[in-house]
Amino acid sequence: MLTLNLADFSLEHFMAYYWQQRPVVIRQGFAHFEDLISPNDLAGLAMEDAVESRLVYKKDEQWQAENGPFESYKRFGKTGWTLIVQAVNHYSPEVAELVKPFDFIPKWRLDDVMISYATPGGGVGPHIDLYDVFICQGSGRRQWRVGDKGDHKQFAAHAALLHTEPFEAIIDTELLPGDILYIPPGFPHDGVTLEESMSYSVGFRAKSGCDMLSGLADYVIDKELGKTLLADPKRLIAHHQGQIDASDFTLIRANLQTLLDNDTLMADFAGSYFSKTKCTLDLQPLDEPLETSDLVDMLQQQPLVRTGGLRCFYVDATVVQGVCYVDGERYEFGPDLQQAVINLCDNDELSEALLHAALENAEFSRQFTEWVNGGFWYFRD
Numbered sequence: 001m002l003t004l005n006l007a008d009f010s011l012e013h014f015m016a017y018y019w020q021q022r023p024v025v026i027r028q029g030f031a032h033f034e035d036l037i038s039p040n041d042l043a044g045l046a047m048e049d050a051v052e053s054r055l056v057y058k059k060d061e062q063w064q065a066e067n068g069p070f071e072s073y074k075r076f077g078k079t080g081w082t083l084i085v086q087a088v089n090h091y092s093p094e095v096a097e098l099v100k101p102f103d104f105i106p107k108w109r110l111d112d113v114m115i116s117y118a119t120p121g122g123g124v125g126p127h128i129d130l131y132d133v134f135i136c137q138g139s140g141r142r143q144w145r146v147g148d149k150g151d152h153k154q155f156a157a158h159a160a161l162l163h164t165e166p167f168e169a170i171i172d173t174e175l176l177p178g179d180i181l182y183i184p185p186g187f188p189h190d191g192v193t194l195e196e197s198m199s200y201s202v203g204f205r206a207k208s209g210c211d212m213l214s215g216l217a218d219y220v221i222d223k224e225l226g227k228t229l230l231a232d233p234k235r236l237i238a239h240h241q242g243q244i245d246a247s248d249f250t251l252i253r254a255n256l257q258t259l260l261d262n263d264t265l266m267a268d269f270a271g272s273y274f275s276k277t278k279c280t281l282d283l284q285p286l287d288e289p290l291e292t293s294d295l296v297d298m299l300q301q302q303p304l305v306r307t308g309g310l311r312c313f314y315v316d317a318t319v320v321q322g323v324c325y326v327d328g329e330r331y332e333f334g335p336d337l338q339q340a341v342i343n344l345c346d347n348d349e350l351s352e353a354l355l356h357a358a359l360e361n362a363e364f365s366r367q368f369t370e371w372v373n374g375g376f377w378y379f380r381d
């Protein structure tokens, strides 16, 4: 079990002073840290179709970026290139463990664990991210420069690489195994590898209003909601044919506002939207599906583990009805199962005690058995 050590400040101080506000180096945040995956296994993952990966390097001083899957790495030498693999927590239970020390931030904010393997001189170049990231140094050493937030010009160094102009560093430091660099969105940064290196980036996504409105539009179309027409009975005689006047504008806005003010609709949207994964899950359905009674017997012997990257949430407005959102879908089990739903979503591992009452409920036990048979939760042995 990885434990996050904050030697210089408390977690409360981190959240109040650094989170979303300023970058910071957490020296030896993970004491005696050892790689959670080998460079070879990482390179193997990037050969798979379902896995999102990228190679970044320079050729004749020009930045290059290629998307995986890759067939071989033979054309690369011992320096100057980086392999980046997204959502490795979906594929490796050991890497998924790296999410746990950051459980002081709720899971709906989590994006994924991206891992980079870089050779000396390798890096992705100076850039700005739109998410909070804890870059945990594994094996090797890397020099990191972080600049202040500001009006930094960005440009495409390659069609797939958005870089930022040179910046003045407010942090310029070498990370050793176990050190962590926290960077909030908007701070330019550049990591150059000094010695063959593994970097584990635990990223937390922050959606924009545009992202969410687009998601809400998809949601209302999909669920056939929001069909109420703009209505204007007793309209006054118009004198300006080209005008959308103030009262008409209020009418338009009110129609849309009705959707936003609908707590159940918005809770269902938020739960479904934030429980969708960006990268596909690596689900391993059981070859021989279990009956609920077998599952309950097995659960008495050992806990079930949530598959890496699976997102399950509840929202206060609907959890009273026993509603949860799992992998983008809404499930309703009734008010008696409120606590079970909370246990299901709050815990990475589920013991029999956490689900006991719920497993006596026909609908819950049917759905839960389907989830386990589908690989959403699994027994380690």
Ligand code: SIN
Pocket: 082, 084, 115, 116, 118, 123, 124, 129, 133, 135, 189, 191, 199, 201
């Ligand atoms: C990397 O690990 O190579 C890049 C991480 C980052 O700068 O966001």
Ligand code: CO
Pocket: 127, 128, 129, 189
């Ligand atoms: Co970055």
